[in-house]
Amino acid sequence: MPQKPGLKRDLASERAARKAATQQARLVPQGLPTVNPGQLMPSPENGRKELLKIDELADTLRTDGMNTAMTVIPPDVYVELYPQHKEAVEDRVANGILFVVHHGHRRLAAALKAGLTEVPILVRRDVPSLRIAAIQENLQRMGLNPIEEALEFQGALDERDEVGKSLSQRELAKRVGCSQTYISHRVALLRLIPALQQAVINHWLKEQQLLEGSEEGSGAEGRLLLPVREAAIVYSRLRADMQEAFVRGDLSQAQATTVSKLPADQQGVPTEPADDCDAITTTAPEAAPLPEPRAAESAPTTVTPAAPAPQPSASEPRVLQPNLNSPSPPVPAAETTSAVQPTSASTAVATAEEPRGVIVVRSVEDLALHILDLLSESEIEQLKELLSS
Secondary structure: OOOOOOOOOOHHHHHHHHHHHHHHHHHOOOOOOEEOHHHEEOOOOOOOOOOOOHHHHHHHHHHHOOOOOEEEEOHHHHHHHOHHHHHHHHHHHHOOOOEEEEEOHHHHHHHHHHOOOOEEEEEOOOOOOHHHHHHHHHHOOOOOOHHHHHHHHHHHHHOEOOOOOEOOHHHHHHHHOOOHHHHHHHHHHHHOOHHHHHHHHHHHHHHOOOOOOOOOOOOOOOOOOOOHHHHHHOHHHOOHHHHHHHHHOOOOHHHHHHHOOOOHHHOOOOOOOOOHHHHOOOOOOOOOOOOOOOOOOOOOOEOOOOOOOOOOOOOOOOOOOOOOOOOOOOOOHHHHHHHOOOOOOOOOOOOOOOOOOEOOOOOHHHHHHHHHHHOOHHHHHHHHHHHHO
């Protein structure tokens, strides 16, 4: 029986190959020549000595491909311009190199890391000066300002695919090769009023040295400048009227930071002075009155920590520790009458027949100081034993 055609074909491998070819075609812009990235060599004259964020760019190339072609130069043209690299270039040509990269060294490194098999190229043969052309490429590259980036990010987040699913900030960050914080800060800028959005743009322009009058001695001092991070984490959390108050000067930077932590319905312009120095007064605060002694206490005497307690003489009995469980010793009527009279603030202790004073406890440290002033060493040891029992 004759064998049917195709029985020995590996259909699964063929389907995988077709799928890979389709995927690769999708990752490469149509209409441009392509080459395997392994057939490209970086230029020895590349001015960028350190290639940053290659992993993030490689993740982007895996999912979305390379949208911008790399500019490359034939080896013979490159050697004519840079004869000092003739030996190195010829060695790489012998190993299969077809072109030398002029623009796109980060893309080449990321394409190799991502495992792409094809990348788009733009072949250039007439180059007056490779170095000047490279400088022009890097200096004239103009990125979006933070507000324009915010609008683009928000538009990408609002888009939905064929099944109606939209991207999260984390997914978008992976697609474009940046951090989620970078996206969230930019999107937060869209909650700013126009005046503060312009302040963010002014700060970005000043950093790019593109702000008119940004040179020293010009008229740029009056412009409001706002960094992206501060605008995103502080001012974007304010209500619109609070943002307008900040622009008018009714809300200071410190007050805006405090108000931004409140819910929107509780935000308002604080009434206290904006400057902390304004709250400093030369009037001494009134001393808080001492509490009245309880009914169980026999005298409203006070204790001043600065005045040490006088030691009783040998002929007088000394009350070592008041015993709350035993009745108080009888006090003569004359002394009782004098005890109920208010004493001055300078009185440190009462007489030996009376309690030694009222301790006003404001903190544990104050209590310890009063105890050291009132009790002897032996009494302090007795107190420790009572507290530990």
